Amino acid sequence: MNIKQFLSLEWKQFRRSSFFEKGLVIKILMLLAALYFASIAILAGVGVFFIFKKTLPEEDPFKMINNFLIYWVIGDLALRYFLQQLPVLNIKPMLILPIKRNAVIRFLLLKTSFSFFNILPLLFFIPLAIVIIVQGYSPFMVVLWFLSILSISFSINFLNFILNKNNPIFYGVIAFLALISGMQYFGIFDISQYLGVVFYSFYSLGYTLIIPVFLVILLFKANYRMLKKNFYVDGAVQGKKESFSNYNLEFLNKFGKLSIFLKNDIKMITRNARPKQVLLMSFFFLFYGLIFYTQDTYRDLPIVLAFASIFVTGGFLISFGQLVPSWDSEYYKLMMSQNISYKKYLESKWYLMALACAASFVLSAPYIYFGWDIFAMIAAGASFNIGLNSFITLYGGALNRVPIELNQKAKAFSNTQGFNPTQLLMSLPKLLGPMLIFYIPYKLINFNAGIIALALSGVLGLVFKSYFLNLIEKVYQKTKYKTISAFSEKK
Amino acid sequence: METIIHVQDLSKSYNADKILDIESLDIPKGQSFGLVGNNGAGKTTFFSLLLDLIPPTTGQIESKGIIVNQSEEWKPFTSSFIDESFLIGYLTAEEYFYFIGDLRNTSKAEVDELLSEFEDFFHGEILNQKKYLRDLSKGNQKKAGIVAALIGQPEIVILDEPFANLDPTTQIRLKRIIKDLSSQNHVTVLISSHDLMHVTDVCERIVVLDKGQVVKDMKTSEATLKELELYFER
Numbered sequence: 001m002n003i004k005q006f007l008s009l010e011w012k013q014f015r016r017s018s019f020f021e022k023g024l025v026i027k028i029l030m031l032l033a034a035l036y037f038a039s040i041a042i043l044a045g046v047g048v049f050f051i052f053k054k055t056l057p058e059e060d061p062f063k064m065i066n067n068f069l070i071y072w073v074i075g076d077l078a079l080r081y082f083l084q085q086l087p088v089l090n091i092k093p094m095l096i097l098p099i100k101r102n103a104v105i106r107f108l109l110l111k112t113s114f115s116f117f118n119i120l121p122l123l124f125f126i127p128l129a130i131v132i133i134v135q136g137y138s139p140f141m142v143v144l145w146f147l148s149i150l151s152i153s154f155s156i157n158f159l160n161f162i163l164n165k166n167n168p169i170f171y172g173v174i175a176f177l178a179l180i181s182g183m184q185y186f187g188i189f190d191i192s193q194y195l196g197v198v199f200y201s202f203y204s205l206g207y208t209l210i211i212p213v214f215l216v217i218l219l220f221k222a223n224y225r226m227l228k229k230n231f232y233v234d235g236a237v238q239g240k241k242e243s244f245s246n247y248n249l250e251f252l253n254k255f256g257k258l259s260i261f262l263k264n265d266i267k268m269i270t271r272n273a274r275p276k277q278v279l280l281m282s283f284f285f286l287f288y289g290l291i292f293y294t295q296d297t298y299r300d301l302p303i304v305l306a307f308a309s310i311f312v313t314g315g316f317l318i319s320f321g322q323l324v325p326s327w328d329s330e331y332y333k334l335m336m337s338q339n340i341s342y343k344k345y346l347e348s349k350w351y352l353m354a355l356a357c358a359a360s361f362v363l364s365a366p367y368i369y370f371g372w373d374i375f376a377m378i379a380a381g382a383s384f385n386i387g388l389n390s391f392i393t394l395y396g397g398a399l400n401r402v403p404i405e406l407n408q409k410a411k412a413f414s415n416t417q418g419f420n421p422t423q424l425l426m427s428l429p430k431l432l433g434p435m436l437i438f439y440i441p442y443k444l445i446n447f448n449a450g451i452i453a454l455a456l457s458g459v460l461g462l463v464f465k466s467y468f469l470n471l472i473e474k475v476y477q478k479t480k481y482k483t484i485s486a487f488s489e490k491k
Numbered sequence: 492m493e494t495i496i497h498v499q500d501l502s503k504s505y506n507a508d509k510i511l512d513i514e515s516l517d518i519p520k521g522q523s524f525g526l527v528g529n530n531g532a533g534k535t536t537f538f539s540l541l542l543d544l545i546p547p548t549t550g551q552i553e554s555k556g557i558i559v560n561q562s563e564e565w566k567p568f569t570s571s572f573i574d575e576s577f578l579i580g581y582l583t584a585e586e587y588f589y590f591i592g593d594l595r596n597t598s599k600a601e602v603d604e605l606l607s608e609f610e611d612f613f614h615g616e617i618l619n620q621k622k623y624l625r626d627l628s629k630g631n632q633k634k635a636g637i638v639a640a641l642i643g644q645p646e647i648v649i650l651d652e653p654f655a656n657l658d659p660t661t662q663i664r665l666k667r668i669i670k671d672l673s674s675q676n677h678v679t680v681l682i683s684s685h686d687l688m689h690v691t692d693v694c695e696r697i698v699v700l701d702k703g704q705v706v707k708d709m710k711t712s713e714a715t716l717k718e719l720e721l722y723f724e725r
Contacts, residue, residue, distance in 0.1 A: 246583075260593040264579070271581040271623065334577040337542040339566045339594045339643075406581065407625070481546050488576060 006107045038123055045127030049135065062132055062203070067196030069149075073156060074177060076121065080160040082277070084117050095231070105227045109220060112157060121153045141203050148202035151212035158219035165226060261348035268327060272406035275327065278319045282356070285315025286363055289378070293370045302447060305374065306438040306454065307431065309381035310389070312364050316356040317385050318430065321393035322400065324349045325476075329403035329487040336484055342473045346394060350469070353393070354386045373447065380454035384434050387458030391468040392433070396426030398475040401486035492519035495647065495679050496541070500550035503536055503703075511536045511703040513550075520646075521677035523669060525694030525711075527684060527719065532700040534683040535573065538649050541681070542571055554647065567595070571649035572636040580625030584617045584635045587624060588642060595643025602642060609638050612664045629656045637665065641672070648672065650682045654689045666693050687723070691716045 052061035094104050112118075129146045133139045163170045183189040201208045249266060252259040269275040292298045292308040299305075311318075320327075324346075328335055335345070361382040368375045437457050442450030461468070476483075498516040502509060511533040518524050526534045539545045541552055543559045551558050554565040571577070579587055592602040606618065616631050617638075624632060633656050640648055653669075654662050670693060672678040684690040690697060691711055699707035699722065707722065709715060 260590065264582075264590060267586070268581055331576055331579045333542075333544055333573065334579070336544060337566065337569070337571055337577075338591070339596075481544075484544050 003107070010111065037120070041120055041123035042127050045124040046131055048128060049131045062137060063196065063200055065128070066199035066203075067192055069199045070192050070195045072121075073152065076117070076153070076156050077160060077163075080117050080156065081163055082280070084112075084115060084157075084160060101228065101231055105224055105231065108227070109158070109223055112161070113154065115157070118153060118157055121149075125149050125153075137203070141206050144206040144209050145203040148199075148209045148212045151209075151216045155212060155215045155219050158216070158223050161223055162219070162226065165230075255348075255351065257344055258348045258351060261345055262352060265327075265348065265352050268406070274404060274406050274408060275320070278323075279316065281319055282315030282317075282360070285311050285319075286360060288312055288315070289364070289367055289370075289374075293367065293374055302377075302442060302450065303435050303439045305377055306381070306450070307435055309374075309377045310385060310431075310434050312367070312378050313357050313360040313382040314385040314389055316360065317353045317390055318393055320356070321349070321353050321390060322397050322426075323404060324394055324397040325483070326397070326400060326402055326404045326487075327406070330406055332484060332487040336480065342476045343469055346469050346472055346476075350390055350394065350465075353390045357382055357385045357390075373451075376448075376451050377454075380438075380451045380458075381434065383455040383458030384437070384461075385458070387461030388433065389430055391461060391465075391472070392426065392429050395468075395472050395475065396430075398472050398479070399426070401479070401483050403487045403489065492521065494518065495520040495555055496681075497553040498550070499553070501540065501547055501552060502549045503533075503540060503545065504548045509548075509703055511540070513537070513703075513705055516698070516705065516708075518679060518681070520679055521673055522696055523673040523680045523682075523694045525682055525684065525690040525697040526700060527687065527690055527697060528700035529723075531702075533703040534700060535651055536703075537700070538571070538573060538651055538681070538683065541649060542569070542573070565647075568646040569649070570595075570640045570643065570645040570647070571651075572633075572640040572653070573649070573651040575629075575632055575636070577639075578624050578632055578636055581623050583623060584620065584627070587635060588639055591639045591642045595645075597643045605642060606638070609668075612638065612661065612668065614661070630658060630661070633657060634661065641668075644676075645678065647679045647681070650680070652684060653682055654684055654686050662689060669693050687716060687719045691719065 048065060049061050052059070052064045056064060125146060129142050133142050159173075163173060180189075180191045184191055198208070198211075202212075249259075249263045252262050252266075255262055269279060288311040289308050292305055298308075325332070325335075361379065364378050365375075367378055434454060434457075438450040438454045440450075441453040494517045496516075496518040498513050500515070501511065501513045503511040510531075526537065528534055536545070540547055541554070541559065543563075543565075546560055551560065553559070554569065557565045559565050579590065582590065588602050588606060589599055591597075592599065597605075606613075613634060617627075617635055620627070624635060627635070633653070637650060637653055640650065650669075653665060657665065666689060669680050669682065673680050673695070682690065682694065695711055697707070697709055697711055697715060697719070698705055699719070707719075709718070
């Protein structure tokens with residue numbers, strides 16, 4: 001087996017991936033999204049120099065950029081940790097073929113270099129390097145600096161895989177990061193200054209390029225050794241086996257028949273990688289308001305604040321709800337042949353979403369800091385979420401027929417699960433609905449009227465709960481066979 | 492014996508391919524019914540139709556007088572294990588059994604009582620394992636699925652390829668269980684199998700499917716195994 005054969009396999013995997021089997025509309029949308037991110041990266045790369053130049057005219061912009069690079073390193077690492085996985089599982093069939101292990105491992109590791117996560121920084125740093133050269137910095141030294149940055153990017157790539165597989169090192173790195181950011185925060189020791197000097201030295205001295213290059217080689221070797229040692233069906237190639245965890249969920253019994261599903265869903269969320277990811281994401285949504293409430297520009301644009309308030313409490317509701325019933329896709333045939341009433345099933349999902357929404361609302365209490373009007377808006381948003389958004393989301397989910405592999409983390413961009421034109425259409429009322437419900441009374445009467453209207457819309461939704469659930473149930477029954485067959489397709 | 496499953500003019504086609512075509516088939520209550528046939532003969536298709544997992548192209552199946560693709564009333568007295576997609580991978584075996592018990596209105600104590608009868612069958616590898624079902628071996632997953640299908644006193648039990656992946660000891664125990672189900676509890680058991688010996692051992696009646704058609708329908712006797720072997724040697 002030579003490199004050509006590996007590449008042809010890769011090409012087939014890429015060509016035949018679910019991405020290309022999607023409809024044309026989705027392809028175009030995905031392409032637009034990719035172009036969007038790419039152009040943002042390029043624009044940022046071109047613009048960042050001038051931004052620094054303008055805001056801090058007396059400093060050397062390039063030096064300032066270097067001071068901030070540490071944040072890129074940490075952010076990039078965090079992003080990769082959650083989204084990028086070492087694709088070891090693909091190689092199981094190769095283990096028994098007459099190919100040298102070394103060749104497979106080397107290929108596997110080199111392959112990761114071409115991932116989306118390595119290309120995005122390039123799109124940022126290449127324009128930046130060009131701008132810097134044009135601005136009169138020494139071209140040769142800039143090239144050295146660029147090569148150093150490139151090496152660091154690859155180091156992050158390889159470090160991430162080690163972090164994913166090795167808990168002691170993972171906790172070590174976390175502790176180290178916590179320590180330095182703590183010291184930075186309390187002003188004890190400003191590490192970014194010192195690291196800025198190091199980053200700048202790639203340009204000013206040049207020969208320090210040796211450090212990141214050495215780091216890449218070291219991390220590559222470490223990965224190589226780690227994989228080689230574990231390159232067995234019961235080693236790295238095997239998916240992670242989690243240890244059993246149990247907790248008492250008897251308190252849910254008061255929900256009667258619903259508790260069967262509630263208990264099951266809680267186990268589903270806590271014991272599988274994908275829903276855990278969703279849980280984490282929805283936690284981040286709690287901070288969504290910070291982007292808007294802190295900016296004065298938005299303070300005078302309450303309609304934007306209404307939009308933000310929906311997301312503060314609705315993160316879980318939206319990201320979990322749009323994939324109902326896909327969460328149960330792995331055992332959907334069981335659910336469909338068992339003694340289950342759709343309505344109870346849906347109702348339990350609704351309760352889960354409502355409970356999560358209520359919990360997010362409690363956690364959002366610190367927003368009181370930005371004023372009671374903001375908090376009232378969040379409360380109204382929560383009411384809308386529980387009373388209306390939940391049903392809209394469940395309805396959209398019912399039209400969604402993409403199976404989910406519960407214990408596989410979602411991969412960035414290769415994962416288009418739960419993304420289809422209907423879903424997109426369904427997201428319009430989710431986003432525009434609350435804005436309109438708020439905006440019309442706000443314009444006609446005043447701010448408080450807007451909030452009351454938004455809160456009331458949720459209450460109204462609750463009154464019609466049974467009607468809505470029946471409506472969604474009908475969709476379930478109508479599309480039952482289609483859903484079963486879609487869920488049993490091999491991925 | 493009263494008929495519990497009544498198949499009438501049933502067919503299933505994908506595009507122009509007719510993959511199942513049964514004019515008429517009656518299964519009496521309490522019978523142990525075996526379905527054999529090569530790959531693609533239509534065994535799993537028939538079971539899927541019986542469980543309303545796919546819609547029939549023509550005709551219908553009546554289960555205790557209920558047309559399965561029109562009403563869901565057959566669900567309370569029917570249970571099945573077709574493949575691993577009937578298991579909930581992130582539960583332990585006990586949690587899974589209790590979950591099914593909850594769905595079938597069977598209390599924890601009743602489930603425990605039923606499970607105690609299967610201690611032999613489990614061979615100490617299913618219960619109290621602190622392991623999720625997805626981490627069990629294929630054979631042990633199958634055992635859990637089969638036993639789960641017996642929870643809640645079903646009147647019809649459908650098992651697709653129950654003997655595959657099981658070790659010899661378990662196969663023998665499973666045969667005992669199936670025989671008891673139909674002879675003592677009058678449960679109608681439908682199984683499919685590639686193993687002619689097991690299926691003739693266990694089933695009172697054997698139907699051979701070929702390309703979706705019923706080609707043989709026989710009461711099991713001494714000569715059945717020989718006859719089946721001759722048929723499949725062609």
